[in-house]
Amino acid sequence: MKILLAGAAAMLLSALTLAWIATFCRLIPFEPVSRFIKDYGSLIRAHIDLLMMALLCMALYAIRVPLPVEACWLVVIGGFANPSLFLLRAVDPQPQIGPMRKAYRIASFATTTVGFVWAACSILQAL
Numbered sequence: 001m002k003i004l005l006a007g008a009a010a011m012l013l014s015a016l017t018l019a020w021i022a023t024f025c026r027l028i029p030f031e032p033v034s035r036f037i038k039d040y041g042s043l044i045r046a047h048i049d050l051l052m053m054a055l056l057c058m059a060l061y062a063i064r065v066p067l068p069v070e071a072c073w074l075v076v077i078g079g080f081a082n083p084s085l086f087l088l089r090a091v092d093p094q095p096q097i098g099p100m101r102k103a104y105r106i107a108s109f110a111t112t113t114v115g116f117v118w119a120a121c122s123i124l125q126a127l
Helices: 002-025 031-036 040-062 069-091 100-127
Strands: none
Touching: 002 031, 002 040, 002 069, 040 069, 069 100
């Protein structure tokens, strides 16, 4: 279950990095960064999603209900995969949605869903 804490820490650091990128896009404009980010709103969504996923990982760890290690890994992987969809949109708001991108979206949602459902079922069984 320590993967939940390690994942949460990495998500927090990633969210902090995105906060600095957002700062360099709007508050302290730095041309190379602001030119790279095409959709500021999606950048902020990725930042917020990472923070929420980090909090969920910490909450799952904090309740001290033993969770399957595999479920914890799926939660952490999904915790990075879902915000990355917003980050991709921030860089390219109108991409060609090909089969690879569709597959990545489905894999991201499926991984996150299976991880959280598995964790939730484990918590319910422990009651």
